[in-house]
Amino acid sequence: MKQKVLGLVGIGLGxxxxxxxxxxxxxxxLADEGIVSVETVPGKKVKILWTDVYEDDNDVVVYGxxxxxxxxxxxxxxxxxxxxxxxxxxxxxxxxxxxxGVPRRVVGKGVDWKRFEVRFPGQIPEGSSIRAVCxxxxxxxxxxx
Ligand SMILES: [Zn+2]
Numbered sequence: 337m338k339q340k341v342l343g344l345v346g347i348g349l350g351x352x353x354x355x356x357x358x359x360x361x362x363x364x365x366l367a368d369e370g371i372v373s374v375e376t377v378p379g380k381k382v383k384i385l386w387t388d389v390y391e392d393d394n395d396v397v398v399y400g401x402x403x404x405x406x407x408x409x410x411x412x413x414x415x416x417x418x419x420x421x422x423x424x425x426x427x428x429x430x431x432x433x434x435x436x437g438v439p440r441r442v443v444g445k446g447v448d449w450k451r452f453e454v455r456f457p458g459q460i461p462e463g464s465s466i467r468a469v470c471x472x473x474x475x476x477x478x479x480x481x
Pocket of ligand 1: 415416417432471472473474475
């Protein structure tokens with residue numbers, strides 16, 4: 337029984353490492369290159385642990401990892417609003433993730449984070465900035481955008 341639990345923890349860690357290194361290894365990060373900057377805004381219950389930006393064919397992909405703040409129980413869902421600003425601080429793109437359930441944090445038990453990802457068509461100019469906001473509310477324009 338004990339071994340089974342340890343095995344699950346091991347799988348969780350393995351997935352985490354593969355996910356992180358897999359993303360970093362074969363893509364050029366626009367954030368690491370200093371081409372864009374990323375600002376993250378935490379919500380009340382969830383924060384963004386880290387983010388990255390890369391180009392994928394003709395898309396720009398902003399992705400990152402969400403984690404709960406503290407060890408609260410109960411389930412809740414949020415989404416991430418992502419806005420891309422040009423160097424002149426005009427809004428180039430806006431998009432949001434679908435609703436994401438962020439898992440509870442239980443000490444010593446597997447994965448306690450959730451990945452999010454937003455795509456934008458086209459490219460973003462050097463010097464752009466990106467803001468990713470954890471948002472638990474709803475949007476009035478859910479369909480019209
Ligand atoms: Zn929102």
